[in-house]
Amino acid sequence: MHERNxxxxxxxxxxxxxxxxxxxxxxxxxxxxxxxxxxAYSPYPIHALSDALGQAESKVPFLMLCGGIVxxxxxxxxxxxxxxxxxxxxxxGRPLNSWPSFIPVTFxxxxxxxxxxxxLSMILLNGLPRPYHPAFNVExxxxxxxxxxxxCIEATDPKxxxxxxxxxxxxxxxxxxxxxxx
Amino acid sequence: xxxxxxxQGGNSLSVPVVGPxxxxxxxxxxxxxxxxxxxxxxxxxxxxxxxxxxxxxLYAIVFLLFxxxxxxGLNIPVAWGFAIINFVWxxxxxxxxxxxxxxxxxxxxxxxxxxxxxxxxxxxxxVACAGIFPILHTGRPWLAVYWLLPYPNTMGLWPQFRSPLxxxxxxxxxxxxxxxxxxxxxxxxxxxxxxxxAKTYAGxxxxxxxxxxxxxxxxxxxxxxxxxxxxxGISTPLVLSVHTVVSFDFSVGQLPGWHATIxxxxxxxxxxxxxxxxxxxxxxxxxxxxxxxxxxxIKHLENMGIVTLATGMMVxxxxxxELFMAFYSGNQYEEFMMLNRITGPYQMQWWSLLLCNxxxxxVLWVKRIRTSPAALFVVAIIVSIxxxxxxxxxxxxxxxxxxxxxxxxxxxxxxWDWALYIGTMGLFLTLFFLFIRFVPMISIFEMxxxxxxxxxxxx
Numbered sequence: 001m002h003e004r005n006x007x008x009x010x011x012x013x014x015x016x017x018x019x020x021x022x023x024x025x026x027x028x029x030x031x032x033x034x035x036x037x038x039x040a041y042s043p044y045p046i047h048a049l050s051d052a053l054g055q056a057e058s059k060v061p062f063l064m065l066c067g068g069i070v071x072x073x074x075x076x077x078x079x080x081x082x083x084x085x086x087x088x089x090x091x092x093g094r095p096l097n098s099w100p101s102f103i104p105v106t107f108x109x110x111x112x113x114x115x116x117x118x119x120l121s122m123i124l125l126n127g128l129p130r131p132y133h134p135a136f137n138v139e140x141x142x143x144x145x146x147x148x149x150x151x152c153i154e155a156t157d158p159k160x161x162x163x164x165x166x167x168x169x170x171x172x173x174x175x176x177x178x179x180x181x182x
Numbered sequence: 183x184x185x186x187x188x189x190q191g192g193n194s195l196s197v198p199v200v201g202p203x204x205x206x207x208x209x210x211x212x213x214x215x216x217x218x219x220x221x222x223x224x225x226x227x228x229x230x231x232x233x234x235x236x237x238x239x240l241y242a243i244v245f246l247l248f249x250x251x252x253x254x255g256l257n258i259p260v261a262w263g264f265a266i267i268n269f270v271w272x273x274x275x276x277x278x279x280x281x282x283x284x285x286x287x288x289x290x291x292x293x294x295x296x297x298x299x300x301x302x303x304x305x306x307x308x309v310a311c312a313g314i315f316p317i318l319h320t321g322r323p324w325l326a327v328y329w330l331l332p333y334p335n336t337m338g339l340w341p342q343f344r345s346p347l348x349x350x351x352x353x354x355x356x357x358x359x360x361x362x363x364x365x366x367x368x369x370x371x372x373x374x375x376x377x378x379x380a381k382t383y384a385g386x387x388x389x390x391x392x393x394x395x396x397x398x399x400x401x402x403x404x405x406x407x408x409x410x411x412x413x414x415g416i417s418t419p420l421v422l423s424v425h426t427v428v429s430f431d432f433s434v435g436q437l438p439g440w441h442a443t444i445x446x447x448x449x450x451x452x453x454x455x456x457x458x459x460x461x462x463x464x465x466x467x468x469x470x471x472x473x474x475x476x477x478x479x480i481k482h483l484e485n486m487g488i489v490t491l492a493t494g495m496m497v498x499x500x501x502x503x504e505l506f507m508a509f510y511s512g513n514q515y516e517e518f519m520m521l522n523r524i525t526g527p528y529q530m531q532w533w534s535l536l537l538c539n540x541x542x543x544x545v546l547w548v549k550r551i552r553t554s555p556a557a558l559f560v561v562a563i564i565v566s567i568x569x570x571x572x573x574x575x576x577x578x579x580x581x582x583x584x585x586x587x588x589x590x591x592x593x594x595x596x597x598w599d600w601a602l603y604i605g606t607m608g609l610f611l612t613l614f615f616l617f618i619r620f621v622p623m624i625s626i627f628e629m630x631x632x633x634x635x636x637x638x639x640x641x
Contacts (some may be wrong), residue, residue: 016223027400028325039399039400039489040399040400041397041398041399041400041403042373042398042400042403043206043210043375043398043627043630044401044403044627044630044631045403045404045406045407045631046403046630047407049403050376050400050403053400055400055401055404056406057403058408058409060408061408061411061412064409064416066414069415075352078332078517079343082340082341082343083340083343083344086338086340087338087339087340088539088547089342091342091344094344101343101344101435102286102343104346104349104352104430105343105348105349105352107419107423107550108349108352108353108356108420109352109356110358111356111360111416111417111419111420111423112360113414114412115359115364115413115416115417116324116359116363116414117365118409118412118416119366119367119409119413120365120410121405121409122367122405122406123394125405126399126401126402126405128394128395128396128402129394130394130395131390131394131395132395132427133395133397134469135397137401142376142378142379142399143378144377144397145371145374145375145377145378145379145396145398146206146207146210146378146379147206147630148206148207150223152358160531178280
């Protein structure tokens with residue numbers, strides 16, 4: 001390990017755990033200690049982790065709802081405007097605004113817009129695409145996508161202190177504590 | 183009917199859906215190993231053959247475009263022929279992938295985990311094959327954009343939104359888009375695993391690019407899980423709507439044999455039926471060749487057999503309702519249509535479809551057959567043929583003898599029809615072989631949530 005103390009050089013300190021239960025326990029303890037700028041990494045989703053880290057509700061569902069409403073309105077008015085104003089056709093004497101026939105396309109557009117909005121919001125809210133992240137500088141971090149579990153307390157945290165935080169992380173009995181360089 | 187019990191917290195297991203002795207590392211190694219291992223010789227041979235069949239498709243398309251739709255067997259009165267039969271056949275096959283990935287997720291059936299990825303890929307490729315037919319059926323595909331999609335043009339023309347044919351355009355293109363997004367979102371964490379395990383520079387860069395820098399952080403997973411569940415939620419009504427709209431293409435028409443209210447549920451059941459048959463056709467050889475028996479267990483095959491049987495019974499019910507309604511309607515054209523199916527020139531096809539779709543799957547009541555890969559494979563082939571015949575009967579028998587005997591005619595596909603149909607199978611298999619070579623064909627991160635040692639991670 002390098003001996004460097006300037007906070008600009010250091011992204012944070014990262015503790016490695018063997019399983020999810022340890023990680024959740026560690027996250028709970030570090031949240032209780034008052035650390036807020038922290039993130040946990042796991043190879044599969046662990047529901048208890050969001051609560052342990054005090055994460056807010058995901059905004060994805062709300063954004064998807066908005067996308068769906070915009071899609072429904074777009075779908076319906078696309079048909080209404082074209083069928084009533086731009087290109088009125090008499091089909092078997094039906095009214096120009098024969099809205100029951102417009103339901104299928106309105107429905108499909110709702111789903112289409114909601115789906116695209118949802119995927120884009122997940123990617124953007126997660127700060128992706130982001131090919132580079134300091135966490136990747138830790139050599140053992142590649143295990144985070146296989147079977148290793150990490151808790152990273154970031155240097156931007158007001159309570160972060162190089163020595164004290166490291167001592168705290170070590171008290172959680174991780175298999176390893178590493179510095180994360182920026 | 184479902185054999186797995188509801189799970190607690192999504193992770194406890196009541197059935198062995200993964201072989202014993204597996205943990206996070208072994209599932210990762212084995213599934214990614216299929217991609218990182220040496221390319222087997224058979225893969226090149228298989229790809230060469232399917233690419234050859236794909237060439238035949240391209241040749242059939244080029245010949246069609248240079249000569250005209252006259253090379254097909256279509257004419258009045260049967261103007262729908264192979265193009266629509268094959269379109270409905272392929273799009274129906276796709277439905278099982280969405281059923282597995284979305285509906286079974288919502289129903290907490292965690293055995294879906296090891297089959298959802300390639301079933302979703304199957305959906306994408308099947309929809310791609312399906313899309314070729316209606317576009318070519320327009321006759322001049324380069325003009326299809328303004329026939330199919332609403333866009334402001336100098337002629338001031340807009341599509342006629344009271345027709346199910348335009349609903350179909352929206353339904354199928356939405357279905358393709360959402361299936362692609364669902365598949366890709368499911369892949370992101372696995373692509374990150376591939377990025378971290380790739381040995382070559384190109385592998386790291388390419389998987390890295392497509393994984394978007396996924397780090398598996400708690401924040402990522404939080405938004406991810408919420409999205410994944412919602413995508414499943416919106417895909418469920420979507421998949422039901424797609425084949426419903428396809429059935430509207432027929433049932434909104436006035437032809438005897440088409441104008442029936444049973445069509446939407448009967449089409450959706452038939453789609454899932456054909457789709458599960460195709461999933462079985464793909465899963466049985468894959469698990470054997472890549473030694474994935476621990477992940478795609480006999481239990482999976484049996485469950486798929488049960489779904490096939492159940493949807494097969496629904497389809498058989500549909501046939502009975504059609505038969506009953508034809509005579510109960512008291513309409514002479516409906517009665518004639520049914521008698522014509524049973525005793526007319528296409529009676530062979532009609533009886534074979536009953537044999538394939540209603541009778542053959544009954545063997546799945548026997549547990550020994552449901553749990554035998556070879557027997558399931560044979561049943562799946564029979565069902566796939568049967569479902570193609572079903573669409574043939576629906577399209578052709580209603581059109582070829584409608585109200586006026588003076589306008590009756592006969593229909594048969596030409597060699598170009600067959601070349602295009604078989605050619606799309608080449609397209610499907612080519613895409614599928616590329617998929618299993620470059621992408622993990624089983625969702626690795628979801629497998630991690632069901633292997634025993636991950637349960638320690640749940641608090």
